[in-house]
Amino acid sequence: MSNDGREGILVTGATGQIGSELTLALRERYGGARVVAGVHRTQPTGALKDSGPHAVVDLTRPQTVVDVLDRYGVDTVYNMAAVLSAVGERNPDVAWRVNLDGLYTLLEIGRERGLKRLFCPSSIAVFGPDTPRDHTPQMTILRPKTMYGITKVAGELLAEYYWERYGLDVRGIRFPGIISNQTLPGGGTTDYAVDMFYRAIADAPYTCFVREDTVLPMMYMPDCIRATIMLMEAEGEALRHRASYNVAAMSFAAGELAREIRRHVPGFQCAFEPDHRQAIADSWPRSIDDAAAREDWGWQPEFDLAAMAIDMLEMLRERRKQGASEDVLDEG
Numbered sequence: 039m040s041n042d043g044r045e046g047i048l049v050t051g052a053t054g055q056i057g058s059e060l061t062l063a064l065r066e067r068y069g070g071a072r073v074v075a076g077v078h079r080t081q082p083t084g085a086l087k088d089s090g091p092h093a094v095v096d097l098t099r100p101q102t103v104v105d106v107l108d109r110y111g112v113d114t115v116y117n118m119a120a121v122l123s124a125v126g127e128r129n130p131d132v133a134w135r136v137n138l139d140g141l142y143t144l145l146e147i148g149r150e151r152g153l154k155r156l157f158c159p160s161s162i163a164v165f166g167p168d169t170p171r172d173h174t175p176q177m178t179i180l181r182p183k184t185m186y187g188i189t190k191v192a193g194e195l196l197a198e199y200y201w202e203r204y205g206l207d208v209r210g211i212r213f214p215g216i217i218s219n220q221t222l223p224g225g226g227t228t229d230y231a232v233d234m235f236y237r238a239i240a241d242a243p244y245t246c247f248v249r250e251d252t253v254l255p256m257m258y259m260p261d262c263i264r265a266t267i268m269l270m271e272a273e274g275e276a277l278r279h280r281a282s283y284n285v286a287a288m289s290f291a292a293g294e295l296a297r298e299i300r301r302h303v304p305g306f307q308c309a310f311e312p313d314h315r316q317a318i319a320d321s322w323p324r325s326i327d328d329a330a331a332r333e334d335w336g337w338q339p340e341f342d343l344a345a346m347a348i349d350m351l352e353m354l355r356e357r358r359k360q361g362a363s364e365d366v367l368d369e370g
Contacts, residue, residue, distance in 0.1 A: 051119030097140030125225030197281030210281035214255035250293035
């Protein structure tokens with residue numbers, strides 16, 4: 039709890055792929071009434087709507103942020119609002135405004151109002167073709183070729199600046215591709231890993247937009263949520279990198295994922311027809327060195343490819359029985 043007694047939590051981008059599941063996890067951990075789902079255009083439904091409060095938060099309109107902080111006594115913010123890589127290449131101006139101007143808004147509000155803690159996720163998109171692609175180190179060359187990656191590099195630097203200059207406790211993780219059994223992806227280059235599962239469970243073929251031999255770092259959503267909460271609850275004195283921690287769970291080729299799914303769904307058909315997203319994937323690492331996260335705050339993943347595939351398919355089959363994923367086929 040902060041010195042003025044506030045103890046509310048705000049999750050921006052709370053209806054997004056990570057934000058929606060993170061909000062529910064935080065409510066389960068800290069109590070539903072304490073965790074505000076910050077929404078923009080998409081309104082919450084189901085458990086996200088019923089388990090706690092929600093409010094409109096538009097990072098391009100700072101007063102909406104201030105109003106929510108005041109109304110709910112917020113002292114901790116998880117900033118999950120973002121325009122992802124592939125969408126960001128179609129709309130680079132929007133990506134800049136949301137990802138970087140929006141972060142600057144939160145940092146300034148955090149500085150002025152003395153927020154206790156601010157989570158600002160980064161991404162493997164900060165790396166580029168000049169970065170070592172295997173076991174990419176924590177400290178390395180950051181020269182991305184996408185607007186998403188550029189905003190994330192700048193965001194890491196801004197976060198470090200606000201910590202060193204103002205003492206604002208900003209923390210962040212360089213997320214790999216995230217695979218979820220609850221929410222559809224939001225326009226990232228690693229979305230094929232999610233789409234493939236949804237197509238398989240719908241007994242439909244899938245055309246993958248990267249080459250069969252494309253290897254990228256991935257993480258199952260339960261590990262993603264656990265890593266986020268672990269970092270935010272870690273003792274600050276132990277953190278050497280603040281807003282840019284590498285985290286890893288698994289790396290696999292797109293064809294390897296298709297074969298793993300086919301072990302459980304024998305009739306699954308997957309073709310590979312690379313599009314413009316292949317160039318983005320080729321600029322990113324194949325594997326990540328996350329020794330710093332393991333040493334500083336005890337990070338350790340629980341899911342590898344085999345365990346993730348079993349759990350993912352089991353959860354999707356259950357949702358399909360309940361009629362919760364009938365719209366997935368049109369989204370793939």
